[in-house]
Amino acid sequence: MSLRSFPEDLTANVRWLRIAGAAAVLLVIAGCSPPSAAPIASASTHRPRDMASYANTDAFVTRHLSLDLTADFDKRTLAGTAELRFDRRDPGAQEIVLDTRELQIQKAEASSDGGTWTSTTYRLDPATAAFGSALRVVVPQGADRLRITYASSPSARGLQWLLPEQTSGKKHPFLFSQAQAIHARSFIPLQDTPGVRMTYDATIRVPKDLVAVMAAEAKPSEKGSGIFSFHMPQPIPSYLIALAIGDLAFKPMSERTGVWAEPTTVAAAAKEFEDTEQMIKTTEALYGPYRWGRYDLLVLPPSFPFGGMENPRVTFATPTVIVGDKSLVALVAHELAHSWSGNLVTNATWGDFWLNEGFTTYLERRIVEQVYGRRLADMERIIGLRDLAQARADLSVPRDRSLLPDLAGRDPDDAYSVVPYEQGALFLSFLESKFGRGAFDAFLRRWFDEHAFESVTTAQFLEFLSTHLLSTKPGAVTDAQIQEWLNSEGIPPFAVMPKSDALEKVEQARDAWLKGGSVDTLAATASAWSTQEWVHFIDSLPRKLDAKQLEALDRRLELTASPNAEIAHVWFRLAIANGYKTAFPAMERYMISIGRRKLIVPLYRDLTATPEGKSLAKQIYTKARPGYHPMAQGTVDGLLK
Numbered sequence: 001m002s003l004r005s006f007p008e009d010l011t012a013n014v015r016w017l018r019i020a021g022a023a024a025v026l027l028v029i030a031g032c033s034p035p036s037a038a039p040i041a042s043a044s045t046h047r048p049r050d051m052a053s054y055a056n057t058d059a060f061v062t063r064h065l066s067l068d069l070t071a072d073f074d075k076r077t078l079a080g081t082a083e084l085r086f087d088r089r090d091p092g093a094q095e096i097v098l099d100t101r102e103l104q105i106q107k108a109e110a111s112s113d114g115g116t117w118t119s120t121t122y123r124l125d126p127a128t129a130a131f132g133s134a135l136r137v138v139v140p141q142g143a144d145r146l147r148i149t150y151a152s153s154p155s156a157r158g159l160q161w162l163l164p165e166q167t168s169g170k171k172h173p174f175l176f177s178q179a180q181a182i183h184a185r186s187f188i189p190l191q192d193t194p195g196v197r198m199t200y201d202a203t204i205r206v207p208k209d210l211v212a213v214m215a216a217e218a219k220p221s222e223k224g225s226g227i228f229s230f231h232m233p234q235p236i237p238s239y240l241i242a243l244a245i246g247d248l249a250f251k252p253m254s255e256r257t258g259v260w261a262e263p264t265t266v267a268a269a270a271k272e273f274e275d276t277e278q279m280i281k282t283t284e285a286l287y288g289p290y291r292w293g294r295y296d297l298l299v300l301p302p303s304f305p306f307g308g309m310e311n312p313r314v315t316f317a318t319p320t321v322i323v324g325d326k327s328l329v330a331l332v333a334h335e336l337a338h339s340w341s342g343n344l345v346t347n348a349t350w351g352d353f354w355l356n357e358g359f360t361t362y363l364e365r366r367i368v369e370q371v372y373g374r375r376l377a378d379m380e381r382i383i384g385l386r387d388l389a390q391a392r393a394d395l396s397v398p399r400d401r402s403l404l405p406d407l408a409g410r411d412p413d414d415a416y417s418v419v420p421y422e423q424g425a426l427f428l429s430f431l432e433s434k435f436g437r438g439a440f441d442a443f444l445r446r447w448f449d450e451h452a453f454e455s456v457t458t459a460q461f462l463e464f465l466s467t468h469l470l471s472t473k474p475g476a477v478t479d480a481q482i483q484e485w486l487n488s489e490g491i492p493p494f495a496v497m498p499k500s501d502a503l504e505k506v507e508q509a510r511d512a513w514l515k516g517g518s519v520d521t522l523a524a525t526a527s528a529w530s531t532q533e534w535v536h537f538i539d540s541l542p543r544k545l546d547a548k549q550l551e552a553l554d555r556r557l558e559l560t561a562s563p564n565a566e567i568a569h570v571w572f573r574l575a576i577a578n579g580y581k582t583a584f585p586a587m588e589r590y591m592i593s594i595g596r597r598k599l600i601v602p603l604y605r606d607l608t609a610t611p612e613g614k615s616l617a618k619q620i621y622t623k624a625r626p627g628y629h630p631m632a633q634g635t636v637d638g639l640l641k
């Protein structure tokens with residue numbers, strides 16, 4: 001199957017959702033086989049093609065993966081073997097197609113029993129920028145497994161190799177992977193689509209002074225042995241395969257939770273995240289049992305491009321949320337929530353991403369509300385709205401502003417924004433308001449229970465919604481409203497908007513100061529503020545301030561020197577808008593030391609608004625780029641070209 005046929009498949013998928021909207025009929029499937037309108041029951045068996053993968057999943061489906069890889073920090077490669085065991089769906093198929101990107105393939109072998117292996121022929125198609133190269137391997141009749149011998153490229157997009165000076169300990173190198181969305185293929189040849197789930201085991205060979213951690217069960221292995229073994233008993237999609245190697249220490253927080261981090265960070269991290277067990281219990285009470293065994297957190301060096309990544313059993317997290325007062329632990333609630341929405345019930349294609357992130361954002365706020373109170377949860381909801389408005393303004397492809405982007409021919413990362421997160425969460429909050437919290441919680445729990453360890457589409461969700469929620473209160477929500485939630489490039493006028501008394505008080509303090517109030521009065525009020533209140537205060541100031549006001553604010557509140565990465569971020573944006581050069585040296589250090597895209601990309605974007613700013617951005621980027629993850633490099637390269 002060539003890539004050329006993929007766009008049509010997605011177009012068909014998006015088209016039927018739109019048609020359904022126009023006709024105000026939710027439950028019609030069209031576009032794929034059968035060609036005419038089919039009963040909704042067929043939605044469960046309907047599998048849209050994942051356009052971001054070359055894999056011929058209609059012929060073969062991977063069930064288990066075995067890795068044996070050696071990490072070479074000098075060459076910056078992972079090298080060894082990947083063994084795939086698969087089910088054959090098409091008895092006549094003779095070739096399996098795998099996803100790869102920049103892999104050096106050395107050998108392909110096939111087997112029918114795992115004991116005897118024979119060489120088989122393969123070829124790599126020319127690479128495309130969006131998806132990499134299809135690896136086509138001949139599968140002899142009767143064979144049900146393949147073994148590929150290969151090495152990753154030093155520039156593999158899913159791996160970041162850090163020098164000792166880029167870590168907090170400064171003594172040892174560090175490696176971590178980030179496979180979402182389609183980067184597993186840059187370090188493993190496999191069917192790189194969230195529509196395929198597999199179990200796996202792995203042997204990872206590392207320098208003797210380092211520790212390997214995978215998002216899987218660790219088999220007994222000792223620091224100093226250089227060999228670590230893992231087993232993942234639950235079937236997962238490829239984007240949840242994750243590996244970190246470094247000078248890592250572990251500190252338990254409860255029977256089933258703990259923190260992995262560099263020795264210099266591990267105590268502060270365990271303190272910041274000590275409520276994790278309580279969050280798990282809260283989520284279990286709402287949405288059913290936690291089904292992954294342990295839940296640990298692994299704190300990465302600051303160049304990690306995301307806030308967190310919900311790798312099963314071990315969330316990978318940025319150190320920028322360790323601020324000492326737990327005000328940013330909503331991140332843990334978010335990544336934990338993915339243990340239900342995303343990891344347990346997974347978007348079948350990246351076009352259905354809102355099923356992962358919209359649900360998770362809604363769950364995250366419910367967990368925060370339960371554990372830390374309504375006040376913090378409401379502040380998070382308001383800040384989410386602001387991020388949504390900002391994201392929509394920044395997106396250049398109009399359909400990316402809706403829950404159903406058109407990803408034809410595109411790397412899913414190119415459409416990445418908070419829209420599926422925040423618009424999706426607003427959609428679910430709307431449903432909650434119409435059916436009541438009790439009924440909606442029961443509905444969500446049933447959704448997770450009945451689709452556990454499955455990959456699902458938006459069509460499947462709509463069917464389930466209609467059967468198990470909408471039908472319980474006919475007329476409460478119209479089909480036209482559902483379609484507007486999915487297709488609108490803005491917030492539907494009938495949305496239920498959050499409200500935060502705490503942030504309204506911040507606005508009152510802001511207004512009093514702007515009208516000439518004393519900065520000391522402001523500072524007295526602000527002394528009790530959390531990160532969210534600070535961020536809201538700075539972010540809601542007029543973009544142009546009087547130079548004297550700005551200086552007074554900075555002098556009294558020490559904003560340029562803030563050690564809190566979120567507060568510093570919004571302050572630097574205000575500084576750029578005002579050409580407030582006092583803040584620029586600190587901003588430069590910030591942009592060099594942090595690689596989290598959410599925190600650095602807006603600064604680069606703001607700087608490019610003026611020629612002077614753009615030249616400063618380029619100067620800073622020259623120094624910062626070597627420390628950034630390939631994904632962050634890709635984003636900033638695009639902004640500054």
Ligand SMILES: [Zn+2]
Pocket residue numbers: 310334338356357360
């Ligand atoms: Zn998420």
